Structures are given as structure tokens and as C-alpha cells.
Amino acid sequence: MRGKMREIWDLRALRFAIAFPLLLAAAFAACALMLRNTLPEPVAIAWNADGGSSFAPFPAYVLGGGGILVVTGWLVFIQAVPLSRPVIMRRVMMGLGLMVSLFVTAVLAAGLVGQSGMADARMSHVDATVLALGSGAALPMGIVMMMAFKPDPRWTSEDDAALAVEVVHAKDPSLTEDSMLLWVHARSSVFVMIAVAALFPATLIAIALPWLGALLAVAAIVGACFLFVRVRADRGGLQVFLAGVLKVMTVSAADIAGAAAQDVRAADFGGWGLRHHGGATAMLVSSGPAVVVRQVDGRRLALSAGSVAAADSLAGLLNRVAARAQRGEEPPVL
Numbered sequence: 001m002r003g004k005m006r007e008i009w010d011l012r013a014l015r016f017a018i019a020f021p022l023l024l025a026a027a028f029a030a031c032a033l034m035l036r037n038t039l040p041e042p043v044a045i046a047w048n049a050d051g052g053s054s055f056a057p058f059p060a061y062v063l064g065g066g067g068i069l070v071v072t073g074w075l076v077f078i079q080a081v082p083l084s085r086p087v088i089m090r091r092v093m094m095g096l097g098l099m100v101s102l103f104v105t106a107v108l109a110a111g112l113v114g115q116s117g118m119a120d121a122r123m124s125h126v127d128a129t130v131l132a133l134g135s136g137a138a139l140p141m142g143i144v145m146m147m148a149f150k151p152d153p154r155w156t157s158e159d160d161a162a163l164a165v166e167v168v169h170a171k172d173p174s175l176t177e178d179s180m181l182l183w184v185h186a187r188s189s190v191f192v193m194i195a196v197a198a199l200f201p202a203t204l205i206a207i208a209l210p211w212l213g214a215l216l217a218v219a220a221i222v223g224a225c226f227l228f229v230r231v232r233a234d235r236g237g238l239q240v241f242l243a244g245v246l247k248v249m250t251v252s253a254a255d256i257a258g259a260a261a262q263d264v265r266a267a268d269f270g271g272w273g274l275r276h277h278g279g280a281t282a283m284l285v286s287s288g289p290a291v292v293v294r295q296v297d298g299r300r301l302a303l304s305a306g307s308v309a310a311a312d313s314l315a316g317l318l319n320r321v322a323a324r325a326q327r328g329e330e331p332p333v334l
Contacts, residue, residue: 010151013094014081021073021101025066028105032062035116044111044121052121065108073101080149087151094149099142106134178324179234180317183244184306186227186272186285194224226273227285231303233314235321238293240283240303248274248283249301253325257294259318261311264290269302291315 036058043061044052056064077097080090110131115124198220206213230241237256240249266284270277273284282302284290289311293301305311 008083009081010083010090013077013090013149013151016094017074017077017081017097020098021070021077024073024101024105025069028069028108029062029066031109032058032112035112038116039112040115040118040121040124042121043115044124047111047124047126051123051125052115055121061112065104065111069101069104069108072104073097076100080151083151090151091146091149095142095144095146098145099138102138102141103135106131106138109134178317178321180232180314182231182233182305182310182314184229184231184285184304184310190227190286191224194220198223229283229285229304231305231314233317233321235324237321237325238301238318242274242283249281249303251293251295251301253318253321255295255297256318256322256325257296258322259291259293259315261305261308261315262290262292263288263308264292264302291318293318 039058042055042057044054045056045061045064046052046054076093079085079093080097082090085093107126110127113130114127115121118124199217202213202216202220204213205216225243228244230244232239232241235253237252237254238249239247239251242248264284264287266272266282266287269275269280269282269284271284272286275282275284280300280302283304284302285304289305289308290302291305291311291314293303295301305314
């Protein structure tokens with residue numbers, strides 16, 4: 001039975017989810033009893049601008065408030081217990097449960113402290129200092145819990161995929177050397193130019209036409225994003241992603257005749273960005289270090305590499321994987 005529960009629930013989180021609200025309610029009741037002799041009878045349970053508006057006996061306030069605290073805490077904490085939930089959600093719900101429990105306790109405590117020393121609860125108000133301090137403490141404590149809580153591990157399909165990758169790497173240690181991920185972007189001066197030429201005018205235009213200013217700003221941001229390129233190369237070949245997500249180039253290793261690191265001028269390939277010029281396809285974010293790939297069918301590809309060292313590494317990798325493909329070696333399935 002316990003083994004079955006471990007497959008469904010995080011038992012450590014379940015124990016905490018049950019115990020913490022109960023202990024917090026017990027602590028609240030103990031502190032309330034310390035104030036009992038200074039409180040009016042009955043005590044206020046609701047307030048308006050003039051003071052207490054609804055009343056209940058002291059035991060009802062303590063028991064009812066403790067019950068609300070426990071039930072509220074359980075309802076939120078329990079969301080972090082099922083192992084089927086995403087890890088991020090479980091961490092957030094655990095932190096939120098702590099935050100809500102402490103906030104409810106602060107509200108209950110502020111109601112009692114505000115009545116301490118009063119002969120008539122109708123003249124009382126919620127103690128703002130206790131409420132502010134308690135609420136202020138609840139927020140960071142909840143965030144700390146989100147960061148510190150480590151859910152019980154559970155084997156998932158992602159773990160199966162990760163294990164398969166590790167097995168492939170263990171069988172072929174050189175596979176890591178034949179894999180490269182490269183981010184390339186335009187020079188910082190280009191982004192400064194975009195900000196000056198587009199964002200600053202957009203701010204001025206927004207005073208008269210907010211929608212037009214917003215449209216111009218969005219266009220500038222989108223244009224800047226397209227000056228970022230993600231390059232991925234492995235034994236399967238070469239892939240180039242515009243703005244990091246939009247695939248614009250795909251070349252299999254078998255289609256690569258050779259690759260060379262060169263210092264190129266963007267104007268020779270039609271300019272920045274994705275270009276088809278003079279029988280060549282280019283994805284350049286600036287002039288400078290780049291890799292020029294010759295394909296088996298005679299076409300050429302050019303892509304920015306960011307630095308001379310990166311260009312040399314990428315060109316060497318592409319030549320290695322092309323040689324493997326020409327020998328008939330199939331890329332591993334990851």
C-alpha cells in the first residue's frame with residue numbers, strides 16, 4: 001500500500017501539507033489564549049469604518065479561525081502533492097500554500113490584537129501593524145519555499161529520453177565533439193542604432209497616436225530579434241534558426257561537400273539577414289567571421305559565426321561530419 005502511494009503522491013510534501021496548517025493553527029490558538037484576559041466578550045469578527053460590526057464568543061473566533069486556516073492551507077498545499085503534476089507547478093503551489101497560511105494567520109492575529117485592552121469590541125479595529133508585518137513576511141517566506149522545496153523525483157518520459165541520449169554518448173564518446181550550438185548576433189552598435197532610429201521616435205509618436213507608437217516599437221523589437229541567429233551543427237548536418245526559433249536553413253551532412261572559415265563582407269551576399277544572392281544563400285548578422293559551406297550540388301551557404309575561433313570550430317565540425325556521411329556512417333538517433 002505504501003509503495004502504491006509513493007507512485008502517486010510525494011509523501012514528504014503530503015506530511016508537510018497536513019502538519020504545517022495544523023501546527024500553525026495550534027500556535028495561533030496558544031497565542032490567542034495568552035491574550036484572553038485582555039479581550040472583550042464577545043469579540044468582533046467583522047469591522048467597518050466605525051469599529052466592530054459582527055461579534056462571536058472568543059472560543060468561536062479561535063476555533064473558527066483555526067478551522068479556516070487549516071482548510072485553506074490544506075486546499076492549496078494538496079496541489080503540490082500529486083506526482084503527476086509538473087514540478088514547477090508543485091513548487092509554486094507549495095510556496096503559495098505557505099504564503100496563504102501565513103496570511104490567514106496574520107489576519108486572525110491582527111483582529112485579536114486590535115481588540116486587546118478594549119472594554120467593548122464595537123470600538124476596536126484590526127491592528128494595521130500586525131497585519132502589515134504578517135502579510136509582508138508571508139510573501140518572502142512563500143518565495144523562499146518555492147525556491148527551497150525539492151519535489152520527490154519521478155521517472156518520466158523525459159528521463160527515458162535523457163537516458164537514451166546518455167547511452168548513445170557512452171557508446172560513442174566522440175559524439176560530443178561533433179555537436180555544436182552557436183548563438184550569433186549583430187554588433188551592439190546596430191541595436192543602439194535601432195533604438196535611436198525607431199524606439200525614440202515611437203515614444204514621441206505615442207503622445208499623439210499611442211497605437212502607432214506601439215506598432216513602431218513592436219516593429220523595431222521584431223527587427224532586432226531577427227538579428228539573432230541560432231546555429232546547430234551535429235552529425236545530422238547543419239540547421240540555422242532565425243531569431244532563435246524560425247528554421248531558415250537545413251543542410252544534411254551528406255549534402256555538404258566542404259566548409260571553410262572566411263572573413264566576409266555582408267554586401268557580397270546581398271546584405272544583412274537572410275539573403276539569396278548570386279547563387280548563394282546567406283544568413284549574416286554582420287560582416288566579419290563566417291563559415292561558407294559548399295554543397296554537393298554546387299550551391300553555397302554563408303552564415304555568421306561571431307568570432308574567428310567559432311568559425312574555425314564550426315567549419316572543422318562540418319567537414320568531419322560530411323566525411324563521416326560520405327563514408328556511409330549514419331548519424332545516431334537521439
